[in-house]
Amino acid sequence: MENEKNEVIVADNYFTGCKDNLRKWIGHPRFELIRHDVTEPLLVEVDQIYHLACPASPIFYKYNPVKTIKTNVIGTLNMLGLAKRVGARILLTSTSEVYGDPLVHPQPESYWGNVNPIGVRSCYDEGKRVAETLMFDYHRQHGIEIRIARIFNTYGPRMNIDDGRVVSNFIAQALRGEPLTVQKPGTQTRSFCYVSDMVDGLIRLMEGENTGPINIGNPGEFTMTELAETVKELINPGVEINMVENTPDDPRQRKP
Numbered sequence: 001m002e003n004e005k006n007e008v009i010v011a012d013n014y015f016t017g018c019k020d021n022l023r024k025w026i027g028h029p030r031f032e033l034i035r036h037d038v039t040e041p042l043l044v045e046v047d048q049i050y051h052l053a054c055p056a057s058p059i060f061y062k063y064n065p066v067k068t069i070k071t072n073v074i075g076t077l078n079m080l081g082l083a084k085r086v087g088a089r090i091l092l093t094s095t096s097e098v099y100g101d102p103l104v105h106p107q108p109e110s111y112w113g114n115v116n117p118i119g120v121r122s123c124y125d126e127g128k129r130v131a132e133t134l135m136f137d138y139h140r141q142h143g144i145e146i147r148i149a150r151i152f153n154t155y156g157p158r159m160n161i162d163d164g165r166v167v168s169n170f171i172a173q174a175l176r177g178e179p180l181t182v183q184k185p186g187t188q189t190r191s192f193c194y195v196s197d198m199v200d201g202l203i204r205l206m207e208g209e210n211t212g213p214i215n216i217g218n219p220g221e222f223t224m225t226e227l228a229e230t231v232k233e234l235i236n237p238g239v240e241i242n243m244v245e246n247t248p249d250d251p252r253q254r255k256p
């Protein structure tokens, strides 16, 4: 949008997104906002498609798993159909979850992953794996220009305070003076990425020549206990850290 030539159409079903986050652009002559769910076809004329749809927080994507997999499969088919009809380049935001509970560490893009196909996270990780397959099939079969980013745990301003991912959870808990809930064993690791770095990475990927898949994230790796201690020290040294039960199939380590 900052570029004076670009016109931007945002399609959002507001399941996790929020109109208020776009307040700055609503009414701008080069901006259009449509309430739309990608599981339905979208008829617009565009040169580039950022296919970002799908809840990303485990609590949200597990809330309605059938809808999550529909978004990843039917949603991606619809966006690829749009790309094919108008000759647009399409970028898919895939995920580090395609590596599942990785047996290779760190995870290079060449690693095929260790994913449970029938678990509670499968709607998302297998869904994104199918989405990647569809991208490459449309590329090979129809010559569609594709870009695939594998996003690592990302955080930043305007995240929903109840998003459920670990960074916002710990910060919200510390601000409220509630115990920080570290899911057991606490030694599991993540590499975190700041949202504006992620956006830079996505734009560079879209504008560059590399189709991907490419990991976008940071090499810094933290255990969840280390993260809780850092948040406690920075925000509220008086707060407790509680170990709580984890959810099934939580990846033990993750680093690009």
Ligand SMILES: O=c1ccn([C@@H]2O[C@H](COP(=O)(O)OP(=O)(O)O[C@H]3OC[C@@H](O)[C@H](O)[C@H]3O)[C@@H](O)[C@H]2O)c(=O)[nH]1
Pocket: 055, 056, 057, 058, 094, 095, 096, 097, 151, 152, 153, 154, 164, 165, 166, 167, 169, 170, 181, 182, 183, 184, 188, 189, 190, 224, 246, 247, 250, 251
């Ligand atoms: O309150 C909490 C929440 C989470 N956690 C732990 O923190 C770790 C990170 O969990 P998050 O819920 O933030 O999300 P994950 O890293 O598992 O997945 C995320 O990262 C990759 C993205 O592409 C995905 O969209 C997103 O699901 C997990 O090990 C989890 O057990 C806590 O210890 N306490």
